[in-house]
Amino acid sequence: MKIPPKMKAAVLMAPNLLEINEVDTPLPGPADVLIRVEACAVCSSDLSLIAKPWVGQPPYGSFIPGHEYSGTVVALGETVDEFKVGDRVAVEAHLGCMRCRNCRLGYYTACLNYGKKGHRANGFTTDGGFAQYVVNHVNTVYPIPDAVDFDEASLITNLGCVLYGFETTGGYVVGDYVVVIGPGPLGLIAVEVAKALCAKRAVLVGTRASRLEVGKDLGADRIIDIHQEDPLRVVLEETRGMGADLVIESSGGVESPQMAIAMAKRMGKILLLGFPEEPVSADFSILGKNNKFIYTVRGEGWANCGRAVSLLASGKVNLRRLITHSFPLEQISEGFETFKGRIGGAIKVVVHPHGG
Amino acid sequence: MKIPPKMKAAVLMAPNLLEINEVDTPLPGPADVLIRVEACAVCSSDLSLIAKPWVGQPPYGSFIPGHEYSGTVVALGETVDEFKVGDRVAVEAHLGCMRCRNCRLGYYTACLNYGKKGHRANGFTTDGGFAQYVVNHVNTVYPIPDAVDFDEASLITNLGCVLYGFETTGGYVVGDYVVVIGPGPLGLIAVEVAKALCAKRAVLVGTRASRLEVGKDLGADRIIDIHQEDPLRVVLEETRGMGADLVIESSGGVESPQMAIAMAKRMGKILLLGFPEEPVSADFSILGKNNKFIYTVRGEGWANCGRAVSLLASGKVNLRRLITHSFPLEQISEGFETFKGRIGGAIKVVVHPHGG
């Protein structure tokens, strides 16, 4: 496959300034593949890091964001036999250093050498997918079947992150009562995963009626609009006062952790997918005295992106419904605005570096 | 609801001699319910224990077998508020003593006081469901929704046992490669559960083409007839030589454990659902050196029958397909013969104590 020496990419030049520049097409290292990017989705962390650089982020003028992408393998590093040119692939963001204690034990998304010693987080500490080509280490690449299109595949990290969350809490929810707080992309996917894994009931709590309706379309057995109903009362009623087996907090709201703690049953589990910027006030007495547990996830760990591809291909979860808008690379800023302002009911916005 | 003082029941009078007698309708104890039995399925352990008594089995003339049944609650013990008269219910066989070390830790199907100190196994050590009425402790009763009929519900222990097996091995198989050896009832259900829990591929291995076809109908992605193909070769080919993530051995064949050990990947898991009567010869060197693990289940533990009801009600597994024959109580011996001889392609045979 012919690879041009130059490519178009969205380079972060200054706070909130993404410029479409022509830059050198990158070259894969020995254990890397070069991917022709077909779709790269906008994530809320993208909004944050273009506004104010994150730890380990390269300087203005030399950094291409974007960590949720998919594409086609076009070149292989010299040691790579896991892939071949032409493979359609999805990716994950985190490559651990593979030498710190966490990486050695399998927790590579929680690498203790963030940004150092071989660690890479494409779109965070190394160049990402808002470009026509990108380099990925083989550890971060997953083949996708023909039935999965590139737009959907660009959301694999979202699905992988939610699956990692479920695995972290035990991964077995057959017949369980699950509550999801916050109908953002991760919350909506969490509803889908809960049902795919055979939860008895997935209840979605939120404040926006339109998003809650999307949740219903995606399989929520019950939606609760906080403006209309008291979620805690509903959950206790539906569970004979026992509470939920698993509460997934994905809103990032400062009052949501307390709601999650209150809703979980004695010996129940709370999974945090959203992270409030402000300090949280919570009743640790009911948490402790009732033997409830708080789990968290960092990224799409334990190779769950591979599981995510399989789940997506099975048709049991629907990521396409979340993709409301797409833009060519040249209009990336409009894409960011659409996502940020939820213009036209935007949920996920995808950028196409090669047009279309 | 009017409960007659006498009822019809299949009493084991001598080896392989079930007689339909009129006996006293039993009375529920303080924490029991009385169930009007609508359906009771024949299990291979029934064949075994009517031929030769199991440990703890009551003497001939005073024992009603049958442990896979469903029905309607018709009377409540004095402390029971978990159920009400008229509830449609499924059951599980094991009530632990709830005072041995295993019961206290939640492993009540592995009770150390089998047949003693309050332990009951209906259809094994206490009267079972081949009768018009039966007494169950509340711990062993699960409500079923209207959408689940009694015949299907009588197979809940089978589904609960398979789910317990999955939970025991981790319970999280999204994207995994699962092999099931043996297309008996448990094996067929294991294929269904693997797919319901989002395994990437469920491969069914067996010797009988007709049963393998049933497995295909129920969701097996691939069937392997041992007479036609080498299962190990197929599995290694399909997994690039790695082997299966999980191998479930449910055939009880004496050569099957070795096949399971060989098929599991390095760090893979083997789950035993079938138990060969003869000593097994196996290569423990490849088991050990490749860090493979062997898991087992005893009954339908950890309250998985409750999960099973939810899964069945969701429509994601199909137990009805397994029920090939039904008989009124008077023809129970014909039912046993049909099941034993697989007459007419029999898979599961259900007995109806009230006719129908």
Added chain:
Amino acid sequence: MKIPPKMKAAVLMAPNLLEINEVDTPLPGPADVLIRVEACAVCSSDLSLIAKPWVGQPPYGSFIPGHEYSGTVVALGETVDEFKVGDRVAVEAHLGCMRCRNCRLGYYTACLNYGKKGHRANGFTTDGGFAQYVVNHVNTVYPIPDAVDFDEASLITNLGCVLYGFETTGGYVVGDYVVVIGPGPLGLIAVEVAKALCAKRAVLVGTRASRLEVGKDLGADRIIDIHQEDPLRVVLEETRGMGADLVIESSGGVESPQMAIAMAKRMGKILLLGFPEEPVSADFSILGKNNKFIYTVRGEGWANCGRAVSLLASGKVNLRRLITHSFPLEQISEGFETFKGRIGGAIKVVVHPHGG
């Protein structure tokens, strides 16, 4: 053994009013034993419940508190063969209903039928050990060897609770860096357990120099007086900036959870043994983004009191050092005052119902 029909007991007559009355000696039920109480320790929950009744507590005039006790079996219920008269025993407080979902799965300290359907918590919902005799269900009784004296044995629930906490977090800390916040009885025992289980380093954080010194005597590798040093800085220095593998919060202080969250390493664990009465303010962003987990314990679950007896008998933990004072039953109020006011450096205070 001759059992008198009447006994002396400390009956709660009104808020903070314990009266030594002569009452009927209780009779064991079918699965109970009658214990002659030799020692009963004062716990901070005793202070709380005599001041203001807890949920499920019997009315004034009919309730004997005390849940940390030991003694000798003097009579057996009709089904009991687990013990014999003359056995020296320790106890745990919680008897689950053994029929709710939590009890069935082994989480009997988190019983969903607290105070109902057979659930008992001696000293909380049923009579306890500040009396000459007490009745215990066999599930809550553990034999102690001769080498363990009754005073030490009365603290078994404390050790069982700490062990349950360790087991809940994984139970395997060989070579780990463990921090304990709060040098109360549970915190001091946590230091001992951490070392007994081969933690590399057990660091004790507190505000009172005298208690920290006790911690040092009991095996703490490092003590940190918050008035003198910044605990977070010390922990990061000692761990090359990584943080602790496990942080145990047992102070109940409102600022301690945040300290625990900050101290835990990425992928580290936080165990809550103390429960602040006031709402806690904490940074859930660093909790979540760093994949830290919060575990809790309710009581001395999973039969850990049995493990505790073994550990105590091995001599690897020292509970005697915590027992600073003892009083005969008649002076129980002085005992409570001594414990509450930490008079004379009191850590644990033990009451002897038969004098001595």
Added chain:
Amino acid sequence: MKIPPKMKAAVLMAPNLLEINEVDTPLPGPADVLIRVEACAVCSSDLSLIAKPWVGQPPYGSFIPGHEYSGTVVALGETVDEFKVGDRVAVEAHLGCMRCRNCRLGYYTACLNYGKKGHRANGFTTDGGFAQYVVNHVNTVYPIPDAVDFDEASLITNLGCVLYGFETTGGYVVGDYVVVIGPGPLGLIAVEVAKALCAKRAVLVGTRASRLEVGKDLGADRIIDIHQEDPLRVVLEETRGMGADLVIESSGGVESPQMAIAMAKRMGKILLLGFPEEPVSADFSILGKNNKFIYTVRGEGWANCGRAVSLLASGKVNLRRLITHSFPLEQISEGFETFKGRIGGAIKVVVHPHGG
């Protein structure tokens, strides 16, 4: 530190022919350290691989065996800041490829790319420690404190392997009844670890009285000479017929797995540390029906060598007692003979490449 360009090493020239040759001192790669070897122990796998090459083993004339060694860091690869020259260190054998599925999930000793793609097993697929210098990747190196001498430190992989086994089975044995079959080095260490982790009772089963006596010295609460007593009978007597919580099979005997299965309690665990070369005959019916589990270990995984160093330094285990003989490098063949023939009661034999 001055490093000579040439060094002495034991090169495998032909079956069972180790020759002391002068070869080039190796150079560390970017993430490696160069270690001056002070002690390298002989393992039974060394006997096997010098007799007949293992998979992935380099050809005769170009391979230095030895995987149990310790020494001093004398040079650093360019990216290494985890160590400094002069550090005293122990090592582990396995460096995973860190890109296969198992390595990514933390199971690097079960790497799926054995001998390929960066995987190294020093002393198996790459040069080992029967030499004056050796190269190790930083992942396989652990600092040791001054209190631990080099001879003891050379046995760290043995202790790490046993610890990995315990961790694999849950890692929490406080108060448990543990049986160890086989008083070889791993079995003796297993007894020590069981006691260090506070097992109530560690019972050692074997055939050689002298080795059993060593086990007693190292902490076994009970030794059983198979020639004198029936081990199963003893275990059942001591556990009131229940069986052992954990049985560790380290003899590699072909009849030992069946003994282990029989001895484990219902819901008990069996850990295989020894691997019979011949097929094993075992009763899978009692295994399955009693819900027993079989665990295995491959190498010293999950970074347990780091934990092992801490445990060794604490003085709670004694590896020195296992080291019965030492030889200079020149007498390595005598060392191998001594170990193989158990000459002079040999348990572990250590080789000193720099004399002494």
